[in-house]
Each structure stands twice: as structure tokens, then as C-alpha cells.
Amino acid sequence: MDVDPRHFNQVAINDNDIHNIVLSYLVHNCYKETVESFVASTGTKQPADCIEDMEKRKRIFQCAVEGNAQKAIELTEELAPDLVEKNKDLHFDLLSLHFVELVCAKKCTEALEFAQNKLTPFGKVEKYVTKLEDFMALLAYKEPEKSPMFHLLSFEYRQQVADSLNRAVLEHSNLPNYSAMERLIQQTTVVRQCMSEDNAKNGNPPFSLNDFLRS
Amino acid sequence: MEGSPRLGSKGLIRKHEFVRIIIQCLLSIGYEKSASCLELESGISCKSDDFQMLESQISSGNWDGCVDTLNTISDLTDDTRAAALFLVFKQCLLESLKCGDDKLALAILQKEVSTLHVDRGKVHKLARSILSSKEMEQSKIDDIAVCELRKKLLQELEKLLPPPITLPENRLEHLVETAVLSQIDSCMYHNLSDAVSLYADHFCGRDQIPTETVQILTEHKNEVWFVQFSNNGEYLASSSSDCTAIIWKVLEDSRVALQHTLRSHQKPVSFLAWSPDDSKLLTCGNVEVVKLWDVETGTCKHTFGDLGFIVSSCAWFPDSKRLVCGSSDPEKGIYMWDCDGNELKAWRGMRMPKILDLAVTPDGENLISIFSDKEIRILNVGTNAERVVSEDDSITSLSISGDSKFFIVNLNSQEIHMWDVAGEWEKPLKFTGHKQSKYVIRSCFGGLNSTFIASGSENSQVYIWNRRNSKPIEVLRGHSMTVKCVSWNHKRPQMLASASDDHTIRIWGSSRPNKIQPQELS
Numbered sequence A: 001m002d003v004d005p006r007h008f009n010q011v012a013i014n015d016n017d018i019h020n021i022v023l024s025y026l027v028h029n030c031y032k033e034t035v036e037s038f039v040a041s042t043g044t045k046q047p048a049d050c051i052e053d054m055e056k057r058k059r060i061f062q063c064a065v066e067g068n069a070q071k072a073i074e075l076t077e078e079l080a081p082d083l084v085e086k087n088k089d090l091h092f093d094l095l096s097l098h099f100v101e102l103v104c105a106k107k108c109t110e111a112l113e114f115a116q117n118k119l120t121p122f123g124k125v126e127k128y129v130t131k132l133e134d135f136m137a138l139l140a141y142k143e144p145e146k147s148p149m150f151h152l153l154s155f156e157y158r159q160q161v162a163d164s165l166n167r168a169v170l171e172h173s174n175l176p177n178y179s180a181m182e183r184l185i186q187q188t189t190v191v192r193q194c195m196s197e198d199n200a201k202n203g204n205p206p207f208s209l210n211d212f213l214r215s
Numbered sequence B: 001m002e003g004s005p006r007l008g009s010k011g012l013i014r015k016h017e018f019v020r021i022i023i024q025c026l027l028s029i030g031y032e033k034s035a036s037c038l039e040l041e042s043g044i045s046c047k048s049d050d051f052q053m054l055e056s057q058i059s060s061g062n063w064d065g066c067v068d069t070l071n072t073i074s075d076l077t078d079d080t081r082a083a084a085l086f087l088v089f090k091q092c093l094l095e096s097l098k099c100g101d102d103k104l105a106l107a108i109l110q111k112e113v114s115t116l117h118v119d120r121g122k123v124h125k126l127a128r129s130i131l132s133s134k135e136m137e138q139s140k141i142d143d144i145a146v147c148e149l150r151k152k153l154l155q156e157l158e159k160l161l162p163p164p165i166t167l168p169e170n171r172l173e174h175l176v177e178t179a180v181l182s183q184i185d186s187c188m189y190h191n192l193s194d195a196v197s198l199y200a201d202h203f204c205g206r207d208q209i210p211t212e213t214v215q216i217l218t219e220h221k222n223e224v225w226f227v228q229f230s231n232n233g234e235y236l237a238s239s240s241s242d243c244t245a246i247i248w249k250v251l252e253d254s255r256v257a258l259q260h261t262l263r264s265h266q267k268p269v270s271f272l273a274w275s276p277d278d279s280k281l282l283t284c285g286n287v288e289v290v291k292l293w294d295v296e297t298g299t300c301k302h303t304f305g306d307l308g309f310i311v312s313s314c315a316w317f318p319d320s321k322r323l324v325c326g327s328s329d330p331e332k333g334i335y336m337w338d339c340d341g342n343e344l345k346a347w348r349g350m351r352m353p354k355i356l357d358l359a360v361t362p363d364g365e366n367l368i369s370i371f372s373d374k375e376i377r378i379l380n381v382g383t384n385a386e387r388v389v390s391e392d393d394s395i396t397s398l399s400i401s402g403d404s405k406f407f408i409v410n411l412n413s414q415e416i417h418m419w420d421v422a423g424e425w426e427k428p429l430k431f432t433g434h435k436q437s438k439y440v441i442r443s444c445f446g447g448l449n450s451t452f453i454a455s456g457s458e459n460s461q462v463y464i465w466n467r468r469n470s471k472p473i474e475v476l477r478g479h480s481m482t483v484k485c486v487s488w489n490h491k492r493p494q495m496l497a498s499a500s501d502d503h504t505i506r507i508w509g510s511s512r513p514n515k516i517q518p519q520e521l522s
Helices: A005-010 A015-028 A032-042 A050-066 A069-079 A088-104 A108-124 A126-140 A155-172 A180-202 A209-214 B015-029 B032-042 B049-059 B063-072 B078-098 B102-113 B120-136 B143-160 B171-185
Strands: B212-217 B224-229 B235-240 B244-250 B256-263 B269-274 B280-285 B290-294 B299-304 B311-316 B322-327 B334-338 B343-347 B355-360 B366-371 B375-380 B386-390 B395-400 B406-411 B415-420 B429-432 B443-446 B452-455 B462-466 B474-476 B483-488 B496-500 B505-509
Touching (some): A015 A032, A015 A180, A032 A050, A050 A155, A069 A155, A088 A108, A088 A126, A088 A155, A108 B102, A108 B120, A126 B102, A126 B120, A180 A209, B015 B171, B063 B078, B078 B102, B078 B120, B078 B143, B224 B269, B224 B496, B235 B269, B244 B269, B244 B280, B269 B311, B280 B311, B322 B355, B355 B395, B406 B443, B415 B452, B443 B483, B452 B483
Parallel strands (some): B224 B483, B311 B355
Antiparallel strands (some): B212 B505, B224 B235, B235 B244, B244 B256, B269 B280, B280 B290, B290 B299, B311 B322, B322 B334, B334 B343, B355 B366, B366 B375, B375 B386, B395 B406, B415 B429, B443 B452, B462 B474, B483 B496, B496 B505
16 A cells, blocks of 8 residues: 555644543543643543542552552442452452462461462363462462562552553443553554555565654 | 392393392282292392381371481482472472461472472472362361372382382383393294293294195186285285186185176276275276275176276275275376265376376375386375385385385385385385396285285295395295285285286195184284
8 A cells, every 4th residue: 555654744633632632541540630730721521520530540540559459359349349250350360469468478378378268269260270370389489579470579460450450440430441542552553564564665664653752 | 239149141130130120020910928038038128228218207207307318319310309309398298288287388388399409380380289289178187098198109209219229110021021022023934913932032933924825716717917805804806817806705714715706897907906994896907997896795886987097006095985096197197086986186187197006005194106117106195295205116016014104116126115104214125036027016015013025926936025134034836927916814914815827816824824813913
């Protein structure tokens, strides 16, 4: 397809659209103060309960990221009853966060008991068996952070779980579980990659988002 | 043990080792009293000191002692030592769990097991099993179960630890069997799968293979070009330049009786093929058509080909439903048909040379064909991958072994070449001694495990080789003209048939026939 990428120069953009995209990103990630400030500056409209909803989600997110899974579950139950129970993957991930917390606190016997009570019921389903094995392996090491499973104790992992929890809560409230900003970037990347593959014979390098943003 | 007395004419065997494996053998056969008697009398015990120590420590649950013993045994590789320690710690850990002592179990896991040089996967699996072990435990300590598990641990250690701490299972029987197998290997006439006597070195005589004429069949009115036994060994089929084929029934005493005469061809019948289930027979007329016969009734069910397609040979697939025919006309190719004559597949075209012979391996995986005299093409039917083996001289015929692994070809240079189907051999095994320069002469595999090769010859004799030797072990005299084809009965290793231009078929048997037991041979 011989389309000149610079055609984009001729597409007209509506200011409102840009505001909505930025807002959707801020709301998705619960940046309450920034949202209030942005709304005030641009005059964009927001639904009434939006701020409150963000506050609640923010607290849930923070609990999860800190590894306080029990509190996160509690708060989620308040905001979206039955959500955790219905979403097995999420439930397992959250419980495993608590398990990891106990292991880090060197409360190994407690961790074992917790695993026996809460995690073994999942062991009946094939896909959880490997996950369970990975978590149980942490018990084998006096210094779990030096074990082959150290990634399970990392901040990145907790963030990942918190993120899926956030998306599940949004979905539950019939809101989109992705922000428009995310989707746009994903789509653009795919389109650019396709186009650069087509033009590869012209010797153009493959598309890189980083390079694009810096240019 | 230095200075231990030696046994055997060459002084290679240590007496204490020999006695020890005898004791092991007595125990495994069930003679415990004799075994302990021998232990007392000789002062040698079957179990090594180290192993006896381990045994008592494990049965009394003395884990620390056990670990010490394992650590002090010399001559262990680090890997074996680590694996053995892992097994011991695992048992110790599981027993702590049974007693409800989670703390101790976890401590063992973290302090001892984790630091061992064993595969991480094993450690993680053990951690996982802690969970399942707790699930299953009802908190009652079952003494018997614990005993059983400790015995199992000992068995596993016995398999893991090397000699001289332990002995490999059934060591004496193994050594004797090795000696016997080696004797069988050098036995040129070995043809029956009975047990071999230990009283004398094994040595078969000529009487194990067919060497005497048992029967002469004269029903054909002209040269007999082809014979073949059915796959189940119960029938023999023959074809002749008198334009007929005959189906014979094999009798109890390894003679045959005429069953059906198949008349329908207008030309000499040059080739036959039994379906793998032996219910059907294909006959090829020379520069004519192929006919399909029902074996039970002796009636012709179908005719394939026509004047435009001259079939030179045919073969069946293992399902007895599909057959392939090759044409001796260049560009006609190879066709696959079903029993009703429907064409299923074809390999044809400009570059298809004439096919002299073809065969399908009994497992149905490969189609082997002889192209234009000197090329052997091995086609994998499933993957369509092809391999070509080139010979320097003209090939006249092809025969495949029962286990689908080897095939032999007769060459005009008076050699028989044996190749492997898989293609790992760079050179063929060669067999010589017979005469062949003008005619199509056929050979076949035969005997126990297809150890033998038999071939016809232009000097009216039948030649038999053992695959291990390129010179014949036997030459059968009796026919008065060229022997074109031979067939060895798959189920009776001492029954061979030969077809000759002298109009007769001869059935050969051993000079001292054994009790006929149909056997499973490959």
C-alpha cells in the first residue's frame, strides 16, 4: 500500500477529542487532583460520581500494590460485590499476594497454613497447578528474594495484579477497562509496523514508538 | 579387596565378587536358607557394610546417622550423593509433616534440601508436595504406612547407589545370558527360538535349516516363475509361464496340497502378491493385466490395467484394501488402486522411468521401487520424502524383511545387496556364491528374525546365507534348471519353497525336523 505517512498532516482534530482522551487516561489511573485541575482548566464535562469512583479505585489499587491483598479484597467487595469471587484468575492472584507477604515476613508456617486453606482449592484446575508450584517453591528458600522465583516478590508483579484488578472493577461498573489513550497508541503502533513492513524494501527501518515520540 | 583369590582359567574373576552374586541369585530365586548358609560359610555378605548401616538407620528413623553415612561413603559422585541425600531428606520431611511438625518440615526444606546440588525442579516439586501431603493427612500416624514408605526409600537408594555398595539386579542371570547371546551370535545355523542349554557351548548344526527336498510339485505345465508363502504361513501360491497360478494349502507335516488353480490369464504369470490379511491374491500377467483373486473361493474378483498399462509388479498396503502397481513402460508410472479399481493416487509424468519391481514395507511407511535397472527409490508414503540409492549394476528384483527395516536386491553382477530402509548405511552388505547374469532371479529373507537369505540361481541350485556372512552356508541341489524364485515360510522357519524352469516346485525341510510349532517370526 503506497500511502504516504505524512498524510496525517491533513486530518482535522477536534480539541474536545483531545481533552477526552487525556481525561480517560487520568480517570483510568485515578489521578484525582489532576482530573479536578484539568476539568477546571478546560471546562470538559465529567459525570457526577466520577471523582468518588476514582477515590475508591485508587485506594484499592494502592492496597494491592503494597501487597496488602486482604484489604484490597475487602474494599473491592464494598465497591463491586461478588467481583472477586466470579473472577477466579484475579482471586488467585490476590490470594497469592497475601501468601507472598507472609513469606517475606518469614511467617512460613502461617504461609503454609494459608496456602493449604485458601490456595489448594484452586489446585484442582490444571492452569493453577503450575502457578501454585511456583509460589510453593518460595517456601524452599531461606532468602526467597535470591531464589529462582524472585520475580514473584517484585514490585512489577504487584503492579501487574493491581492493574488487572483495576480493569476488572472498571468493567464491573460498565466503564471501559482500557483508556482511549492506550488503545490509540496500540493501534498506531500496529498500523505503523504494517506500513513499515510494506516499505521495508525501500530500506526504511521498522517502526519504533520511542523514536517517534522523540522526533 | 586386594589379595582376594581369583577364579577362572584366566584369573580374571575375584572370588568374593563371584560368591556375592551367587548369594544374590539364591535370594532372588527364593532360596533364603541356602543364601544365609552360604553367607555364613563364606564369610561374605550379600549386602555391603555401608548398605546394611543405611538399612538399619532408615528403619529406625535415624536420619542424622543416615546423612552421616551417605556423606562418608567414598567413591560416590557428587551428583549421586546429592540425589541420595535428597531422597533421605524428602522422607524425613514428609514424616515430620505426618507428625504435624510443619516447622521442622519447613526447616528441613530450607536448610538441607535447598542447599543440595540437585535440579531446582525437584526441590520445587517437593515444596508443592508438602501442600498435597497435608491435604491427604488425617493426622493419624499410620505406623504401617511409614514402614512401607521407608522400605520404598531403601529400594530407591539401592537402585541409585553404585556397586560395590549395592549390586545391579539379577547380576548372575545377566552375565550368563550375555555369554549365551554371544554364542548364539556366532551360530551360523541358529534358527529356533527355544531355550538354549547351558551344559555345552551353543552350536547349531545344519539340521536347523531346510536342506532336504521334502516334496516335488509337478502340477505346472511349464516354467514356474514365482512362488510365495502367505503371510500366515498357511498357503503357498505359485505362478507359471503356463498362464496359471496355483494356491496350495500347507499341511501339518509341512507338505502342501493343491487347493485352487487360477485360470484366466492369457499370458505367463510373472508376479504374485498376497494381501497382508491373506484373503486376496494379485497375479500379474507378463506384458498383460493384473488380476485380483479371492483366496477362499479361487475366483477372480477384478482385473486392473489394460493393453495401455503394462504392469510389471504390484504390492499391497497393510490395510489389505489398497494396492500399488508399477509399470514397465516409461512414463506410465505407479498407480495406487482400491480393490474395486478406483484410482487413489498416481505418480506419473514425463520423468517417470520404467519400474522394474516395487514393494511396500509391512508397516506401510515406505514404498520401495526399482527404477530403470539401477536405481532404488525409497519413498516415505506419509511425508513424501524420497531417497535414492544407486547401484552400479542392473537390479532384477527386490525383497523386504518382515520387520520393515531392511531390503535385498539381486544384481546381474551375481551379487545380492542388503540395505537398510532408514538410510544410515553408507555401503550395502554383499552376498555372493550364486549365479545370475541373464534372468530375473529372486531372493528372500527367512528363518528366525530373518537371519537368513535364500536365493535362486541360474545353475539350478538354491543358495542360503546367514546375514552375518557373505559366503553361503548351504547350497541345495535338486532342480535341473534355473531356479527363478524362492520363498521362506514366515511361520515355519524350516520350510522353504523354490520355483524352477524345470516345471517343478520343490518344498525343502530340515534333515531332522523338530516338532512343528508355528512361531512368531519377523
